[in-house]
Amino acid sequence: MAPDERPVGVTLLAIFGFVSAAILVVLGLNFGSLKSEKMSGDWAGLSDLGEFETILCFGFALLLFPPSAGLIKMKNWARWTVIIEASLCLILLSAWIGMTGVPSDALSFWVLTPACIALLILLYFFLPGVKRAFGAKL
Numbered sequence: 001m002a003p004d005e006r007p008v009g010v011t012l013l014a015i016f017g018f019v020s021a022a023i024l025v026v027l028g029l030n031f032g033s034l035k036s037e038k039m040s041g042d043w044a045g046l047s048d049l050g051e052f053e054t055i056l057c058f059g060f061a062l063l064l065f066p067p068s069a070g071l072i073k074m075k076n077w078a079r080w081t082v083i084i085e086a087s088l089c090l091i092l093l094s095a096w097i098g099m100t101g102v103p104s105d106a107l108s109f110w111v112l113t114p115a116c117i118a119l120l121i122l123l124y125f126f127l128p129g130v131k132r133a134f135g136a137k138l
Helices: 008-036 046-072 076-100 106-125 128-133
Strands: none
Touching (some): 008 046, 008 106, 008 128, 046 076, 076 106, 106 128
16 A cells, blocks of 8 residues: 555444444534424423534534544544544443443443444554554554
8 A cells, every 4th residue: 555545444434433423413402492492391301402512513523623634634633533533432421321321232332333443443443554654653
């Protein structure tokens, strides 16, 4: 692989990052619309939740978009950002499992699948060919 050639996996992860960031922005806008609606009764608490969720969705979108753009441009800082984000995902999921116990049934899918994906991303970005493509030292 030539040094300036982008691996297919890097392209796919960058596209996934862009799509995920766009979905988070749309979700944030939808949650933001909860704040503008006048709710009463049992639903009144949702307007406050909408504001928090909007900020959360926009924040996660901001964490995804710049590294995805950097991956497309083959910047080594983007590679390290993705490595750090995947590591944080593993740490947070491990801490959550440690506090709540090992999940069972359907919940295990929603906890273990992101952990497996984060682990695969970590392993992928440490492959010698991928490191070489980003110009990192082996």
